Amino acid sequence: MAEPLRVVVTGAAGQIAYSLLYMIAKGDVFGPDQPLILHLLDIPVMMGVLEGVVMELADCALPLLRDVIPTDDPVVAFTDVSSAFLVGAMPRKQGMERKDLLAANVKIFKVQGEALDKYAKKDVKVLVVGNPANTNALICSKYAPSIPKENFSAMTRLDQNRAQAQIAAKLNVPVGTVSNVIIWGNHSSTQYPDASHAVIDKNGNIEKAVDAIGNEQWLRETFLATVQKRGAAVIAARKMSSAMSAAKAASDHMRDWFLGTKSGKFVSMGVISAGAYGVPKDVIFSFPVIIENRKWKVVEGLPIDDFSRSMLDATGKELCEEREEALQIIQA
Ligand SMILES: NC(=O)C1=CN([C@@H]2O[C@H](COP(=O)(O)OP(=O)(O)OC[C@H]3O[C@@H](n4cnc5c(N)ncnc54)[C@H](O)[C@@H]3O)[C@@H](O)[C@H]2O)C=CC1
Numbered sequence: 001m002a003e004p005l006r007v008v009v010t011g012a013a014g015q016i017a018y019s020l021l022y023m024i025a026k027g028d029v030f031g032p033d034q035p036l037i038l039h040l041l042d043i044p045v046m047m048g049v050l051e052g053v054v055m056e057l058a059d060c061a062l063p064l065l066r067d068v069i070p071t072d073d074p075v076v077a078f079t080d081v082s083s084a085f086l087v088g089a090m091p092r093k094q095g096m097e098r099k100d101l102l103a104a105n106v107k108i109f110k111v112q113g114e115a116l117d118k119y120a121k122k123d124v125k126v127l128v129v130g131n132p133a134n135t136n137a138l139i140c141s142k143y144a145p146s147i148p149k150e151n152f153s154a155m156t157r158l159d160q161n162r163a164q165a166q167i168a169a170k171l172n173v174p175v176g177t178v179s180n181v182i183i184w185g186n187h188s189s190t191q192y193p194d195a196s197h198a199v200i201d202k203n204g205n206i207e208k209a210v211d212a213i214g215n216e217q218w219l220r221e222t223f224l225a226t227v228q229k230r231g232a233a234v235i236a237a238r239k240m241s242s243a244m245s246a247a248k249a250a251s252d253h254m255r256d257w258f259l260g261t262k263s264g265k266f267v268s269m270g271v272i273s274a275g276a277y278g279v280p281k282d283v284i285f286s287f288p289v290i291i292e293n294r295k296w297k298v299v300e301g302l303p304i305d306d307f308s309r310s311m312l313d314a315t316g317k318e319l320c321e322e323r324e325e326a327l328q329i330i331q332a
């Protein structure tokens, strides 16, 4: 069997981590043959709660889990890790936009970037879940200059999963038959859920989702708004933000990064922009990617119509504004 892989989860005493840790520890992310050592970081006041999480992980009797290290010390948390789930951050409350969290959360990602830079493996793969995820990931990367920028990502997989589920429900087909829906841009209400390249696999016959749906107005209005505002809808219903679905999306994202995407399928990830599709450079922008040998590559050459162009421009503009605001907060 392989050597154990060290994986850190921050915000380990929180609600997303409560579902995520089980998914990781039972092999959903790194595969059924990969032993794991979990590093669990939270803040000092949460150490009692974290102790309970550690007890529960032990009580799951999971064969792949070789050790669990609970800590409030970033040095312990980030030392020698190959994979980092950065979940720990304040969630938004009803009526807030995710960017309203910048002031509270961006400094966490500066500190954790510095710790990753000093203590993590240089090929560590970092997934930022804590909101506003794209800009937090950018700041984290900025403070970890010895780690390639391509190793930092932000989670838009929950938006992708939501989009697939909406299309499957509209067509009354199993969600697993829907693929290649794209989330462009920011994990915010300016994101662009784009079904124009999505396909449905009907027993081996591949049909374009737009043809199967046959209702452009639904795609541009109902579908778009439902996916963009789904996080807020969950908060309104649960009085807490999405957790089980966020954990599943984080697992999907890191699994595809480590194990690769399936042939002909692409997934959406917030990654450092080099300006593909004419969007701003040096922001963490969600693109369609394929992944091989733990390296992602933006899918190029997809046609972009006028509607899509205006959506890409709007979400890119918001990311540039968030970047400026984050830098001001950090430098203040
Ligand atoms: N990108 C996405 O699709 C999604 C992002 N989120 C975001 O994920 C974040 C976490 O959400 P929940 O788990 O529901 O929140 P939660 O409040 O249940 O848990 C957050 C945990 O982070 C800890 N924490 C705070 N500062 C920390 C630090 N400096 N180091 C380590 N741990 C720290 C807290 O003590 C708490 O235990 C929020 O920012 C939320 O908005 C949530 C759902 C989806």
Ligand SMILES: O=C(O)CCC(=O)C(=O)O
Residues within 6 Å of the ligand: 091, 092, 098, 131, 158, 230, 231, 232, 234, 241, 242
């Ligand atoms: O919407 C939020 O701010 C919290 C959770 C989240 O990011 C989401 O559900 O998409």
